[in-house]
Each structure stands twice: as C-alpha cells, then as structure tokens.
Amino acid sequence: MNPRITSHKKIETARRAPLDARGVSRVLRVLRREAPSWNAPIVGFIAVQHRDPFRTLISCILSLRTKDATTAAASLRLFEKAHTPEAILALSAKTLERLIYPVGFYRTKARVIRGICRDLIDKFDGRVPDEIDALLTLKGVGRKTANLVVTEAYGKPGICVDTHVHRISNRWGLVRTKTPDKTEIALRAVLPARHWLEYNGILVAFGQTICNPTSPWCSRCKIAAVCPRIGVVHSR
Known part of the structure; x- marks a missing residue:
C-alpha cells in the first residue's frame, strides 16, 4: 500500500x-x-447572508478561538437583539456577555466589542471602514479580521x-x-x-x-x- x-x-x-x-x-x-x-466557514456565511460589514466584523471577533457552531449560535442571538453599534452599546455589559456566551473569552470579547462600537461611533460616524489601515485603528482588530471585513463584506482586494x-x-x-x-x-x-x-x-x-x-x-x-x-x- x-x-x-x-x-x-x-x-x-x-x-x-x-x-x-x-x-x-x-x-x-x-x-x-x-x-x-x-463545511463553509461561519463568518463567510454570515457575510454572504447579510452583506453587512458590522455583522461580519463582530462575528469575526466572536469566532476567535471558538468553534464555528458556537460562533453561529452566539452571532444569531446577539444580532436578534442588536445589530448596530448604537444598539449594542444600549445593552448592559451583563446582557452582552449573556448573549455571546459560551464563545471563548466571552467577557473579554464583550469588552472588546463595546470598545469597537464606541470607536466606530466616535471615529467613523457608526460606519465600519472599508480600508485595512482604518480598521486596524480599532482596538482588538488585527490583520486577519481587517482583511476578512474588507474582502467578505466589501468585496475589495485583500x-x-x-x-x-x-x-x-x-x-x-x-x-x-x-x-x-x-x-x-x-x-x-x-x-x-x-x-x-x-x-x-x-x-x-x-x-x-x-x-x-x-x-x-x-x-x-x-x-x-x-x-x-x-x-x-x-x-x-
């Protein structure tokens, strides 16, 4: 053989x-x-389903060190309650943690997500930027996440x-x-x-x-x- x-x-x-x-x-x-x-990667699936840069960004944050099935369930729970930076900031910290649990490091990710939402509102009028360098100014967003948002949500080279x-x-x-x-x-x-x-x-x-x-x-x-x-x- x-x-x-x-x-x-x-x-x-x-x-x-x-x-x-x-x-x-x-x-x-x-x-x-x-x-x-x-099996399609879950973040790519969410991007294709919604073509929403914000959902793509937040789903990618949730997916880090987390299984696809867990990410999918957490993303759906969260977006049913809030799918804009303003709506997520209107949630209490405990509610946000409960919605995304049991993704890995869910408490840390809840803080990161709230920080990203504040930065999006303060720096970009609530809009997710479509440039990698601009995305990298958001605390907690690395090159993998920035490239995924640019490619999956905006269809731009990356x-x-x-x-x-x-x-x-x-x-x-x-x-x-x-x-x-x-x-x-x-x-x-x-x-x-x-x-x-x-x-x-x-x-x-x-x-x-x-x-x-x-x-x-x-x-x-x-x-x-x-x-x-x-x-x-x-x-x-």
Missing part, C-alpha cells in the same frame, strides 16, 4: 516541487469544484490569513513563513490577485475538512498528486 496514504504511517516518498503561482491556480480550480461539499491559510500555504511551499501576518505579506507578492478574494474561504474549508493540521486526509484529497506536503509526517 502506498505509504503516503496509509493511515498514520510516516511519509517516506520523495517530495514534490513546491507550488508556484501557476500551480496554485491549478489546485484552486480543483478545490473550487470540491468546496460545495465542505488576503485574510488565519491558521489554516498559514499552514496550507506553507505546506504547499508557496511561502515559507513563521506567522500568519508574515504569510499575508508573502502571499501578496506571489499569489495572483485574481485569487485573493476566494483564497481564505477555500483554504479554511479545505483545512477544516481535508488538509487537517496533523494527519491530513491525503487519501481523500483531489490535489494529492501535486501537493509537496511540506512538513507532513503522517497522513491518512
């Missing part, structure tokens, strides 16, 4: 060449066809890099970086701009279902024949 696809057996075959811009275009074409059979995008981009050899922020900068230089908007959504779903952090499902992967599998020790 091929050791590359045997459950929990060590990868022993010669490595394939890293993917370049042309190679990543080919694999994205394959993954795009496969994506409907995967590359949202989370742990899945960081891991898979390095696993493909498209970049060689140590942190998601550095991966974003590196991808801007090598990833064709036409793929920027779809890259996060495809890779997050791919990383959640097939290209797992440890022991990825290479036997189920439609791009296994060309993937260099950099850093992969065991696969299924």
